[in-house]
Amino acid sequence: xxxxxxxxxxxxxxxxxxxxxxxxxxxxxxxxxxxxxxxxxxxxxxxxxxxxxxxxxxxxxxxxxxxxxxxxxxxxxxxxxxxxxxxxxxxxxxxxxxxxxxxxxxxxxxxxxxxxxxxxxxxxxxxxxxxxxxxxxxxxxxxxxxxxxxxxxxxxxxxxxxxxxxxxxxxxxxxxxxxxxxxxxxxxxxxxxxxxxxxxxxxxxxxxxxxxxxxxxxxxxxxxxxxxxxxxxxxxxxxxxxxxxxxxxxxxxxxxxxxxxxxxxxxxxxxxxxxxxxxxxxxxxxxxxxxxxxxxxxxxxxxxxxxxxxxxxxxxxxxxxxxxxxxxxxxxxxxxxxxxxxxxxxxxxxxxxxxxxxxxxxxxxx
Amino acid sequence: xxxxxxxxxxxxxxxxxxxxxxxxxxxxxxxxxxxxxxxxxxxxxxxxxxxxxxxxxxxxxxxxxxxxxxxxxxxxxxxxxxxxxxxxxxxxxxxxxxxxxxxxxxxxxxxxxxxxxxxxxxxxxxxxxxxxxxxxxxxxxxxxxxxxxxxxxxxxxxxxxxxxx
Numbered sequence: 204x205x206x207x208x209x210x211x212x213x214x215x216x217x218x219x220x221x222x223x224x225x226x227x228x229x230x231x232x233x234x235x236x237x238x239x240x241x242x243x244x245x246x247x248x249x250x251x252x253x254x255x256x257x258x259x260x261x262x263x264x265x266x267x268x269x270x271x272x273x274x275x276x277x278x279x280x281x282x283x284x285x286x287x288x289x290x291x292x293x294x295x296x297x298x299x300x301x302x303x304x305x306x307x308x309x310x311x312x313x314x315x316x317x318x319x320x321x322x323x324x325x326x327x328x329x330x331x332x333x334x335x336x337x338x339x340x341x342x343x344x345x346x347x348x349x350x351x352x353x354x355x356x357x358x359x360x361x362x363x364x365x366x367x368x369x370x371x372x373x374x375x376x377x378x379x380x381x382x383x384x385x386x387x388x389x390x391x392x393x394x395x396x397x398x399x400x401x402x403x404x405x406x407x408x409x410x411x412x413x414x415x416x417x418x419x420x421x422x423x424x425x426x427x428x429x430x431x432x433x434x435x436x437x438x439x440x441x442x443x444x445x446x447x448x449x450x451x452x453x454x455x456x457x458x459x460x461x462x463x464x465x466x467x468x469x470x471x472x473x474x475x476x477x478x479x480x481x482x483x484x485x486x487x488x489x490x491x492x493x494x495x496x497x498x499x500x501x502x503x504x505x506x507x508x509x510x511x512x513x514x515x516x517x518x519x520x521x522x523x524x525x526x527x528x529x530x531x532x533x534x535x536x537x538x539x540x541x542x543x544x545x546x547x548x549x550x551x552x553x554x555x556x557x558x559x560x561x562x563x564x565x566x567x568x569x
Numbered sequence: 570x571x572x573x574x575x576x577x578x579x580x581x582x583x584x585x586x587x588x589x590x591x592x593x594x595x596x597x598x599x600x601x602x603x604x605x606x607x608x609x610x611x612x613x614x615x616x617x618x619x620x621x622x623x624x625x626x627x628x629x630x631x632x633x634x635x636x637x638x639x640x641x642x643x644x645x646x647x648x649x650x651x652x653x654x655x656x657x658x659x660x661x662x663x664x665x666x667x668x669x670x671x672x673x674x675x676x677x678x679x680x681x682x683x684x685x686x687x688x689x690x691x692x693x694x695x696x697x698x699x700x701x702x703x704x705x706x707x708x709x710x711x712x713x714x715x716x717x718x719x720x721x722x723x724x725x726x727x728x729x730x731x732x733x734x
Contacts (some may be wrong), residue, residue: 264615266615267615270620274619275602275612276612278613279611279612281607282608283604297648301651301655308655311662314572346637356602361596361601364596368593368596372589375582375585379586382579383579386575391732409725412722416722419715422711423708423712423715426614426711434634434641438612438633438634441630442627442630445617445630448618449626478648481652485655485659492662492663
């Protein structure tokens with residue numbers, strides 16, 4: 204079992220710190236919810252949406268070839284709608300997970316934030332509310348649109364998303380002030396920031412670091428070798444499509460549309476592989492820190508760590524393989540995402556059990 | 570908390586606030602007009618074909634390319650600065666436990682901080698300054714972050730679990 208002795212300094216802050224508990228449990232819930240949403244997005248929205256965009260794009264090019272400019276604008280309007288639908292869902296997924304990461308880090312910084320107990324608790328609550336409102340508002344942008352909006356280009360959902368983002372910035376500023384006050388001599392002294400403890404922590408921290416390094420190297424490789432080439436190729440394909448459409452060369456138009464779709468997939472999977480491997484590297488490193496507070500048997504903690512690392516390695520590789528293996532690779536990626544979600548959820552249960560056990564100890568002592 | 574941790578935590582917080590503020594400004598003031606401009610330019614290119622005006626079609630396509638170039642870098646800058654600042658704060662939590670001398674840890678911390686600032690700045694410089702300057706700044710930033718993380722990985726391989734903060 205993980206150590207719960209009051210003498211163990213590693214368990215000190217989560218035993219008594221309400222803001223830390225709120226941040227850590229709220230942060231893990233945000234990450235889990237964001238990951239589940241990401242899996243649902245990948246399965247139900249992403250692939251059908253790509254087909255819809257391809258269809259509308261083809262119709263727009265056909266309309267151009269037929270000399271119907273109004274129809275061109277109408278079809279590109281539909282393409283914009285599909286892109287907004289997918290983009291806002293991807294942004295909701297990313298923002299929810301990142302807010303969760305920040306909440307998680309703030310949990311471990313609470314002993315070093317020199318602010319009053321009530322203020323720290325209020326900040327934690329405000330941060331978590333804003334972290335929920337931000338992605339939910341982003342999700343609603345596509346559906347709310349400009350209904351009753353006082354502005355020409357930004358709807359109410361965007362306004363709420365922006366305000367939630369502003370609140371997160373203000374809370375971070377307040378936490379930074381608390382950190383600086385602590386560095387200047389304020390607050391409690393002698394509290395350990397955190398410590399890596401046990402084999403599971405070590406496995407996760409090293410695994411996470413190497414995932415991050417792999418993600419950074421892949422990103423550098425992508426930026427150096429593919430980014431400019433993709434941008435140039437996109438303009439080249441579109442330029443050829445314009446010419447083929449003007450010449451009403453049906454076969455060439457279809458080939459051009461196929462090349463354009465292929466390029467979009469190529470770009471998307473490369474960027475997604477890079478982003479996911481880094482996200483999971485960060486997640487693994489964060490879960491390394493939380494291991495001393497996961498109150499589960501050692502055997503289960505080892506299983507969960509292996510499950511998390513397996514998912515973290517397989518998912519980006521499967522996403523990258525979608526270029527060649529399509530939906531089969533997509534299914535593997537979804538399963539790897541499920542492994543991550545299950546392992547993270549089980550660790551959250553371990554953390555909640557830890558807080559319950561700590562409360563019971565306090566009750567007995569009183 | 571020692572010197573290297575202070576560098577990472579303070580810089581991480583500042584970069585996170587800068588990155589989120591940039592994202593806030595971008596979402597409020599720039600994203601919607603940019604997306605609108607991009608969509609209209611691409612649609613206008615094909616509308617130009619429909620109207621038989623190929624010069625207008627190619628001009629619109631050029632506008633689309635330039636706007637997309639700008640949009641991609643603006644989104645990348647926001648995403649990268651927030652992700653890298655998260656990494657800095659995360660590393661700041663346990664940096665004292667790396668099996669390296671404090672002086673070496675401070676050098677690594679500065680490399681990571683400078684790289685985390687330079688990478689997104691380079692992406693924005695590619696829009697603002699054009700030419701190779703932005704690419705060079707981004708590449709230097711990427712190298713600093715990768716080299717810094719390689720140093721962290723080396724230090725982590727020799728971490729003694731349970732070492733005091």
